[in-house]
Amino acid sequence: MTLNEIWFILIFVLLAGYAVLDGFDLGVGVLVLLNRDDRDRRFYINAIGPVWDGNEVWLLTGGGALFAAFPPVYATVFSGFYLALMLVLACLIFRAVAMEFRGKVDSPQWRIVWDTALGVSSLLLAVLFGVAFGNVLRGVPIADDGSYGGTFFGLLNIFALIIGLLALAAFIMHGAIYLCCKYEPAQERLAKYAQIGWVATLVLFAVATIAAMGMAPTLLAPAKSNPIAWLAMALLAAGVVTVPMALSRRRFNTAFLGSSTMIGAMMALAAIGLFPRLLPSLNDPATRTMTIDNSSSSHLTLLVMLVIALVGMPLVIAYTAVIHHVFRGKVSITPESY
Amino acid sequence: MVAIGATISAFWILAANSWMQTPAGYTMNNGRAELTSFYQAIFNPSMMPRFLHTMFAALVTGAFFMAGISAAVLLKNRASPVARYTLKLAVIFGLIVSVLEAFPFGHIHAKEVAQTQPAKFAAIEGLYSSRTQAPLVMFAIPFTQPPQLKANMEIPGLLSWMAFGDMNAKIKGINEFPADDIPPLWLTFVSFHNMVVLGLYFIFVMAWAAWRLRRGSLFDGRRFLWLLVISIPLPVAACQLGWMTAEAGRQPWAVYNLLRTADAFSSNLSAGMVLASIVLFSLIYLLLICLYLYLLAAKVRHGPDAASEKELAV
Numbered sequence: 001m002t003l004n005e006i007w008f009i010l011i012f013v014l015l016a017g018y019a020v021l022d023g024f025d026l027g028v029g030v031l032v033l034l035n036r037d038d039r040d041r042r043f044y045i046n047a048i049g050p051v052w053d054g055n056e057v058w059l060l061t062g063g064g065a066l067f068a069a070f071p072p073v074y075a076t077v078f079s080g081f082y083l084a085l086m087l088v089l090a091c092l093i094f095r096a097v098a099m100e101f102r103g104k105v106d107s108p109q110w111r112i113v114w115d116t117a118l119g120v121s122s123l124l125l126a127v128l129f130g131v132a133f134g135n136v137l138r139g140v141p142i143a144d145d146g147s148y149g150g151t152f153f154g155l156l157n158i159f160a161l162i163i164g165l166l167a168l169a170a171f172i173m174h175g176a177i178y179l180c181c182k183y184e185p186a187q188e189r190l191a192k193y194a195q196i197g198w199v200a201t202l203v204l205f206a207v208a209t210i211a212a213m214g215m216a217p218t219l220l221a222p223a224k225s226n227p228i229a230w231l232a233m234a235l236l237a238a239g240v241v242t243v244p245m246a247l248s249r250r251r252f253n254t255a256f257l258g259s260s261t262m263i264g265a266m267m268a269l270a271a272i273g274l275f276p277r278l279l280p281s282l283n284d285p286a287t288r289t290m291t292i293d294n295s296s297s298s299h300l301t302l303l304v305m306l307v308i309a310l311v312g313m314p315l316v317i318a319y320t321a322v323i324h325h326v327f328r329g330k331v332s333i334t335p336e337s338y
Numbered sequence: 339m340v341a342i343g344a345t346i347s348a349f350w351i352l353a354a355n356s357w358m359q360t361p362a363g364y365t366m367n368n369g370r371a372e373l374t375s376f377y378q379a380i381f382n383p384s385m386m387p388r389f390l391h392t393m394f395a396a397l398v399t400g401a402f403f404m405a406g407i408s409a410a411v412l413l414k415n416r417a418s419p420v421a422r423y424t425l426k427l428a429v430i431f432g433l434i435v436s437v438l439e440a441f442p443f444g445h446i447h448a449k450e451v452a453q454t455q456p457a458k459f460a461a462i463e464g465l466y467s468s469r470t471q472a473p474l475v476m477f478a479i480p481f482t483q484p485p486q487l488k489a490n491m492e493i494p495g496l497l498s499w500m501a502f503g504d505m506n507a508k509i510k511g512i513n514e515f516p517a518d519d520i521p522p523l524w525l526t527f528v529s530f531h532n533m534v535v536l537g538l539y540f541i542f543v544m545a546w547a548a549w550r551l552r553r554g555s556l557f558d559g560r561r562f563l564w565l566l567v568i569s570i571p572l573p574v575a576a577c578q579l580g581w582m583t584a585e586a587g588r589q590p591w592a593v594y595n596l597l598r599t600a601d602a603f604s605s606n607l608s609a610g611m612v613l614a615s616i617v618l619f620s621l622i623y624l625l626l627i628c629l630y631l632y633l634l635a636a637k638v639r640h641g642p643d644a645a646s647e648k649e650l651a652v
Contacts, residue, residue, distance in 0.1 A: 079604035086615040093622060097629075104633050147606040298372040 003302040004292040007069040008275060010309060014065055016267035018058035019129075019167075020174075020260045021320070025052040027175020029095065029122025030168070031193060032115050038108060040186050041115050045099055046337045047182040050327045053096070054320055061316070068305055072146055072295040073278045080140065080148020081132055084155055088128050091121035103338045123168065130167030134160030137270055138216045139280030142288040149283065159208075159215045166204040170266070173197025173243070174259045180252040182331050191247050194255070198243050205266065212273075218280070219273035229272045236265035345393065352392055356385040358593050359584070360454045371596065383454050387447040388584075394439040395580065398540055399573035401432030405547070406570035409563040410638045419650040420642035422557055425566075429551055433544040440537045445500070451587075452501040455594060457515045458587035461523050462530035463497055468511040472497040480527045485512055487527075521589045529582035536576040543569060 025048040032041050067074040078085060098118035102111050138159045141149035176194035180187050212219045222229045242258030274280075278295060281288035296302065363378030364371040373379060408425035411418050452459040460466070464475045466485040474496035478487035495505040502509075512520055543565065550556040557563075588594055592602035 075604070079606055082604070082607055082611055083614070086618060090618060090622060093626075097626060101629065101633070105636075143606065145605065147604065149606075298367075300376075301373045304373065304376045 014062035021055035027171035033119030130164035134163030169200035404428035409566035533579040
């Protein structure tokens with residue numbers, strides 16, 4: 001395995017980790033919009049309170065790793081998706097601020113404002129991440145100097161929007177299951193949201209697959225020949241079966257494992273479909289597509305980064321595990337809570 | 339843990355910035371800078387001076403924040419044991435870090451700039467023509483067409499001595515650099531000198547506070563406590579001025595002597611898009627600072643918890 005391949009896999013692991021981890025707290029943010037009860041909302045938000053910022057670190061490291069390992073791809077994507085990413089940044093700010101500020105003034109109106117800000121920015125983020133990822137999967141027009149050759153509205157194509165809705169559905173399912181583990185009084189309605197999210201995820205995944213046949217056929221090619229793709233599909237199937245079974249038996253931790261597997265497996269399928277490409281070119285796939293070989297940093301840079309990653313990633317995984325362990329079980333509210 | 343994390347984070351951010359100021363540990367290959375030595379790239383010439391100067395600037399900011407908030411609480415409740423304790427702590431700590439921030443760390447950083455970025459050094463010190471026995475300009479009003487200082491107050495020879503340890507050392511002035519390679523003169527001179535003035539002010543205020551603490555009058559003088567309160571934003575301003583000096587002084591380069599800012603921007607972004615994002619974030623930050631000040635004021639009005647007050651009351 002070459003260093004370039006290792007870095008493709010590492011970046012995928014970081015982004016898949018982000019989707020699984022921040023996926024549930026984005027989903028919880030959306031679910032806040034669907035529950036008008038002030039007390040329930042407070043429990044929802046405190047369920048993700050200790051973990052959401054650690055979860056977002058995975059996005060930061062994923063972006064940072066892309067910047068360092070494959071700088072031309074980073075340059076094209078981040079300048080090409082400029083306005084969309086500025087919107088993402090604004091939403092990330094409002095989400096963080098909303099959680100910190102909501103409990104600082106004892107007034108129902110104040111809390112409604114911030115809870116709405118949290119919900120709307122979480123919803124936008126889920127869709128925007130999906131749309132951005134959908135564009136990478138489908139490919140974008142790449143100009144002859146390597147920069148993005150399309151427009152902002154070009155990013156809102158049908159395929160990308162389907163992936164955006166798929167991300168939203170999957171995160172709502174994932175977030176609802178997470179809350180079922182954390183907060184008993186709302187379990188009935190949350191389990192229902194989880195089921196609706198599960199159905200929507202399946203339908204949208206099927207629609208996305210059919211759309212890919214027409215709009216991004218190369219994504220599906222490995223499904224015929226690559227055994228790793230079959231493994232990912234088997235995992236996806238296992239997750240898809242586990243979620244409703246575990247939900248009906250009220251085994252929410254198992255259901256959470258199932259929805260995590262679903263999201264991880266979908267990310268894996270996407271990565272396998274892309275490999276070894278990082279950003280396909282729509283206008284000239286043969287020569288302008290950015291791959292792990294034509295767009296990487298120098299060998300020494302990748303090697304130094306690998307050493308750093310081998311030290312850093314276990315640390316990140318360890319503290320993520322520790323924080324989830326410390327705050328395991330049901331949510332409790334103290335005067336210091338959000 | 340938070341302190342360690344913040345320090346490590348600052349280290350890597352400053353390593354990246356310092357590399358842009360004084361690139362090292364690389365070789366050019368087909369127009370691309372490729373890493374040759376990780377150690378040299380991280381510990382490039384301006385890294386440690388910048389790191390120490392920036393970290394201590396942050397500590398000064400923290401000390402003034404803590405002192406100012408404690409003073410605000412004391413203005414409301416003169417007896418508050420918590421505020422007395424935190425103010426004492428902030429003053430002792432603040433005096434130490436304010437002094438260290440200027441000397442040695444500010445001095446070391448300026449000496450390093452004189453060596454590694456002579457055009458920046460000439461611009462921030464207002465040295466528009468080369469000379470030996472260069473004076474240290476204490477105060478002046480800079481004019482740009484042609485570059486000149488008016489109403490100067492200066493100490494002859496001191497700049498040469500401070501930068502190179504020799505009164506007679508020759509320092510290159512702006513006139514020796516091609517017109518394409520000189521940074522904005524007005525902005526760098528003004529931001530640098532105001533930063534230095536503020537730095538001296540911090541030492542003065544903290545020394546005064548320490549003297550009052552020794553004399554036992556620190557907690558009583560309402561006017562002095564007010565001075566501490568209104569000083570809270572000044573270290574933040576000094577940090578901003580310092581970064582203006584560093585970043586405007588690097589111009590017209592994005593990576594010093596390697597990549598011009600004019601060649602470094604994303605060609606597929608329109609000016610309108612960049613403007614739109616600046617306006618968006620300015621509005622967001624304006625909203626947040628208003629909310630922040632409102633909440634901070636409410637917290638100060640509320641004062642420390644009764645429990646911690648009791649604990650510290652002896």
